[in-house]
Amino acid sequence: MIEGSLPPVEFWCELQCPDCRSALDDVRALRDRFGDALTITLRHFPLEKHKHAYPAAEAAEEAFAQGKGWEYVEAVLARVAELDQRGPELLVEVAAELGLDAEEVDLALIDGRHMLVVDADQAEGKAIGVTGTPTYVVAGKRLDGGKSQEGLLEEIVALLEG
Structure with a gap:
């Protein structure tokens, strides 16, 4: 990784998922904190139930x-x-x-x-083991937000700054 650069964040999302709507607050917070230095990529994971x-x-x-x-x-x-x-x-x-x-x-x-x-x-x-949404992949680590988004933002920040 280049000095000062951040690993990209993959945001695995489903646009009919209420939890993904809530997760947008974390995505916005990441953008606010890191600005243009952070690339957040939307990845699609539509679930059959929707x-x-x-x-x-x-x-x-x-x-x-x-x-x-x-x-x-x-x-x-x-x-x-x-x-x-x-x-x-x-x-x-x-x-x-x-x-x-x-x-x-x-x-x-x-x-x-x-x-x-x-x-x-x-x-x-x-x-890669995504089973639900939202899921994040940061620095090679998968974080499942479908069960709980509690503490995820802090964990993503730690991975980005680590």
């Missing part, structure tokens, strides 16, 4: 392609209960509200252009 999680991951990838991925992720997670009820309709609506090309988001859900990214994330997650 029927709109996979399309939400695809829509998020399109939002990243359009340059507003994190804003999109935060906006969708803020409306988890509504996503459960409205599904893809909400995903396109959120894109429009953020000034994204909503038609392109809708088309991405239809043509599956981001399926390979979501499938690859899911396969890698399973391979």
Whole structure:
């Protein structure tokens, strides 16, 4: 590791997961503390129990392609209960509200252009032992936030500064 550089943080997330919505507070705190020195990468781990999680991951990838991925992720997670009820309709609506090309988001859900990214994330997650969300991988260590997020922020900071 280069002197003064930080290891990246992988945030394994599912956009229909209420715990991931809560975990955004930790992600924001990390950004506030470390700024541009820290890279936080969203990794997709849609769970089968949430029927709109996979399309939400695809829509998020399109939002990243359009340059507003994190804003999109935060906006969708803020409306988890509504996503459960409205599904893809909400995903396109959120894109429009953020000034994204909503038609392109809708088309991405239809043509599956981001399926390979979501499938690859899911396969890698399973391979490294991710079983639920949120999960973080920091400096090669997996931290499971699905059971409890208590103390996770402090543990991530310790790994980053260690």
